[in-house]
Amino acid sequence: xxxxxxxxxxxxxxxxxxxxALGLLGARLVEDGLVAEGxxxxxxxxxxxxxxxxxxxxAIPHGTPQTRDQVFATGVRLMQxxxxxxxxxxxxxYLAIAIAARSDEHLRLLQQLTRALGEADLADALRGxxxxxxxxxxxxxxxxxxxxxxxxxxxxxxxxxxxxxxWQGARLLRRAECVDASFxxxxxxxxxxxxxxxxxxxxxxxxxxxPGLAFVTPQQPLRHLGQPLNGLFCLASHGDAQxxxxxxxxxxxxxxxxxxxxxxxxxNGVLALLGGAxxxxxxxxxxxxxxxxxxxxxxxxxxxxxxxxxDGEVRVRVADSAGTPVSxxxxxxxxxxxxxRGQVLEFSVEPAIAEALPLLLKxxxxxxxxxxxxxTPLAPLPQELDEADIVPVMPVAGAIIQGVAxxxxxxxxxxxxxxxxxxxxxxxxxxxxxxxxxxxxxLERVRADIDELIQRSDVTAIREIFITHxxxxxxxxxxxxxxxxxxxxxxxPAAWLAVIDSAARQQxxxxxxxxxxxxxxxxxxxxxxxxxxxxxxxxxxxxxxYVLVMAEVGPSDVARLDPARxxxxxxxxxxxxxxxxxxxxxxxxxxxxxxxxxxxxxASGTPLLLDGQRGRVTVDPxxxxxxxxxxxxxxxxxxxQAADARRLEPAITRDGHAVEVFANIGESAGIDRIVEQGAxxxxxxxxxxxxxxxxxxxxxxTQEAEYRRVLDGLAGRPLVVRTLDVGGDKPLPxxxxxxxxxxxxxxxxxxxxxxxxxxxxxxLRALLRAAGDRPLRIMFPMVGQIEEWREARRMVDRLLEEIxxxxxxxxxxxxxxxxxxxxxxLAAEVDxxxxxxxxxxxxxxxxxxxxxxxxxxxxxxxxxxLSLIDMTVRAAHAHGKWVGVCGExxxxxxxxxxxxxxxxxxxxxxxxxxxxxxxxxRALSIxxxxxxxxxxxxxxxxxxxRALVEMH
Ligand code: PEP
Ligand code: MG
Numbered sequence: 001x002x003x004x005x006x007x008x009x010x011x012x013x014x015x016x017x018x019x020x021a022l023g024l025l026g027a028r029l030v031e032d033g034l035v036a037e038g039x040x041x042x043x044x045x046x047x048x049x050x051x052x053x054x055x056x057x058x059a060i061p062h063g064t065p066q067t068r069d070q071v072f073a074t075g076v077r078l079m080q081x082x083x084x085x086x087x088x089x090x091x092x093x094y095l096a097i098a099i100a101a102r103s104d105e106h107l108r109l110l111q112q113l114t115r116a117l118g119e120a121d122l123a124d125a126l127r128g129x130x131x132x133x134x135x136x137x138x139x140x141x142x143x144x145x146x147x148x149x150x151x152x153x154x155x156x157x158x159x160x161x162x163x164x165x166x167w168q169g170a171r172l173l174r175r176a177e178c179v180d181a182s183f184x185x186x187x188x189x190x191x192x193x194x195x196x197x198x199x200x201x202x203x204x205x206x207x208x209x210x211p212g213l214a215f216v217t218p219q220q221p222l223r224h225l226g227q228p229l230n231g232l233f234c235l236a237s238h239g240d241a242q243x244x245x246x247x248x249x250x251x252x253x254x255x256x257x258x259x260x261x262x263x264x265x266x267x268n269g270v271l272a273l274l275g276g277a278x279x280x281x282x283x284x285x286x287x288x289x290x291x292x293x294x295x296x297x298x299x300x301x302x303x304x305x306x307x308x309x310x311d312g313e314v315r316v317r318v319a320d321s322a323g324t325p326v327s328x329x330x331x332x333x334x335x336x337x338x339x340x341r342g343q344v345l346e347f348s349v350e351p352a353i354a355e356a357l358p359l360l361l362k363x364x365x366x367x368x369x370x371x372x373x374x375x376t377p378l379a380p381l382p383q384e385l386d387e388a389d390i391v392p393v394m395p396v397a398g399a400i401i402q403g404v405a406x407x408x409x410x411x412x413x414x415x416x417x418x419x420x421x422x423x424x425x426x427x428x429x430x431x432x433x434x435x436x437x438x439x440x441x442x443l444e445r446v447r448a449d450i451d452e453l454i455q456r457s458d459v460t461a462i463r464e465i466f467i468t469h470x471x472x473x474x475x476x477x478x479x480x481x482x483x484x485x486x487x488x489x490x491x492x493p494a495a496w497l498a499v500i501d502s503a504a505r506q507q508x509x510x511x512x513x514x515x516x517x518x519x520x521x522x523x524x525x526x527x528x529x530x531x532x533x534x535x536x537x538x539x540x541x542x543x544x545x546y547v548l549v550m551a552e553v554g555p556s557d558v559a560r561l562d563p564a565r566x567x568x569x570x571x572x573x574x575x576x577x578x579x580x581x582x583x584x585x586x587x588x589x590x591x592x593x594x595x596x597x598x599x600x601x602x603a604s605g606t607p608l609l610l611d612g613q614r615g616r617v618t619v620d621p622x623x624x625x626x627x628x629x630x631x632x633x634x635x636x637x638x639x640x641q642a643a644d645a646r647r648l649e650p651a652i653t654r655d656g657h658a659v660e661v662f663a664n665i666g667e668s669a670g671i672d673r674i675v676e677q678g679a680x681x682x683x684x685x686x687x688x689x690x691x692x693x694x695x696x697x698x699x700x701x702t703q704e705a706e707y708r709r710v711l712d713g714l715a716g717r718p719l720v721v722r723t724l725d726v727g728g729d730k731p732l733p734x735x736x737x738x739x740x741x742x743x744x745x746x747x748x749x750x751x752x753x754x755x756x757x758x759x760x761x762x763x764l765r766a767l768l769r770a771a772g773d774r775p776l777r778i779m780f781p782m783v784g785q786i787e788e789w790r791e792a793r794r795m796v797d798r799l800l801e802e803i804x805x806x807x808x809x810x811x812x813x814x815x816x817x818x819x820x821x822x823x824x825x826l827a828a829e830v831d832x833x834x835x836x837x838x839x840x841x842x843x844x845x846x847x848x849x850x851x852x853x854x855x856x857x858x859x860x861x862x863x864x865x866l867s868l869i870d871m872t873v874r875a876a877h878a879h880g881k882w883v884g885v886c887g888e889x890x891x892x893x894x895x896x897x898x899x900x901x902x903x904x905x906x907x908x909x910x911x912x913x914x915x916x917x918x919x920x921x922r923a924l925s926i927x928x929x930x931x932x933x934x935x936x937x938x939x940x941x942x943x944x945x946r947a948l949v950e951m952h
Pocket of ligand 2: 815
């Protein structure tokens, strides 16, 4: 994407007129290799069609579509003309930004630029800027938008006095994440300003994260300092950001329209008056934009000129977007919409100039001075398809249902289908005091219940989940929001559900798998409280061992179960990484999740056979099928016992080929237990988990202590450490990363750490210092380009001069197909490869590894993934380097023979799988495994590969 940098800026330029200025700019673009000489004619032709003056002393000369073929590379060059250049019509330009673009990339730049310009005039500052940095800062130092929307308005709130009202206003700002918790206390210390008509203003710039204006009115009339208190503005002020908004407010009051604010019964009315939204009674109409390059400067200018002919407000927004309407009379605002061809513009005009509306639509339809080709409407879908149209089918006897394998083991028993009960409660409460009391009692009962579960559970994973539930219940933010609703007259269940639902939705909307799962926890604990409030109790469990069938099992549902009675768990929704799956695994209950809504139609009592390892459920199995499965279960138990007994021995195939079996870990604690479980080393230390366990970036000494503890515990066994792998779907709470459309394809892993070399350096130093003469292997995640590897390696080499390590190897993870395809080149430079099959599979098959319905298809045994592993191993061995596999595939019973057959040297798995994987290796012959692997590589699908392995 186009961006401004200081290198593009030339200060102090002089041009007698626009033609001379264009000549200078054109020459600079040519000189820097961005365009051919013919582009200058394009710049001139474009100006002849219409001036590229943008406003605030800035012009944005660019070529015509006909001269795009003169562009070699997209880019911009900026020239400052302190004496000014007349750009036509007396419009003086002090900064000209020449754009060379082959496509419509410059629209983005314009949008960025016009947003940055804000409402204050920058012309003088641009003209006087003394350095490229200062100029850049002017372009980038945009005042952030002041938050003013439905979240920051509270009309008719329950408040007994000024302080109460202030607290309500501050709470809205806090909820919108404009301010910190201490803001209300700070605001309280400020002098309130009476604006007139009972409206007051309080402003504070401390504890402010982003500027915002809250407006609250009390339910009943109040007085403060002997004056009426009809409404209070609470301003979280931030630099100059709020000037324009305060200006609008003052104008409104000067015009004597303050009462209109107080009379507004709906939030929209207030927003309209303060300029944030369009009033309901303004006529509006929509039209699709057909201009080939969107609403760029020239058509936008024509539109703005047309709007200026009317004596009233004209606004426009991109329909179905989150953007607020902007004034059509402002060219920079119009450009800031970044509207593209095909997007629908929604115009609204003041009722007094309703006649403007059809004229504006006509102008857009006619192309705003450009030739436009009509948009072809998309053929309507034969019928609207949504999830409701997918009718679940009741599985018949003998049917095999494929779901996601969540916890291994074979279970059989009658189905116990638990459907969610409907909650029935009044929306309005008796009184805030009574409802508050109900809620307190319900919360206390749920807390006591959870306490008991924590005491009862000896599994750490389960205890931690319940401790999180307790923290969720104690969250003051939730309590505050419920309190506000209770004061507004809602019943306790209505208020509670609304707040939980909104908090959970917010987490879900962040498109982060982990946060989405925490949202499931929030809903789970929220439902417990709701059940208490509505007097609903659990359906009694059957007496004999059964298979629990539910839409989605909340962690607390699972943890409440008696494993002696619950033979297995089957859910319609959810994925293998959900908390419920973790709990099921911890309790040793076989589970299949995400099997589809059809399972909810199974009648309670229907016999089910569930295979948690294959993710399969057989409905009402035939006797021989059942007998076969039970025999297999017995064999598995015996196999596990035999494997456990030999867990400390090496894994050597029948014909003498050794494979190392290492452990994957995410914390330094418990390393002794891992060695005791048979680990011959650590094959993957996920250091981000160590970072996540700290409230802030752990310093070098803290990290060193963590790594040292692992190395001490390993007592001379190798430690393979992966450098920090955050970003994308793995956030670190204290490391803000811009939200991305496709986080898995965004700034994550090494891409992120190379952008923050200090963090990476400090981690590497800590590792090197901790190592001493112990075997340390360092690898980098998500490497996709050779330069990434080289830069990282250079950093290690530099640090090694300072902190020598006797036994160090440096390698990369193979997680991105490009790295596997480049393995022959990379292998000459690295010391080893470790294949991260979780990511390699998602990127090879283009299936999001956390996708709720597709992730079951993201099978690492797909021949395409196996081929990439094969290429990697061949390349590494040709250079005498070793290859490990540290993704989940390494512990997959059907994958082990193939990975060994592909000549992988090391398998790194969860500690509990070590004994079993070793046992599997011992049962193999390397020659047969190699033959099997070659056959698998020639197949067409993961299912065929699995069938092949099953046959052997
Ligand atoms: C992998 O991608 O296989 C891997 C081991 O890394 P993670 O699962 O931590 O992304
Ligand atoms: Mg990975």
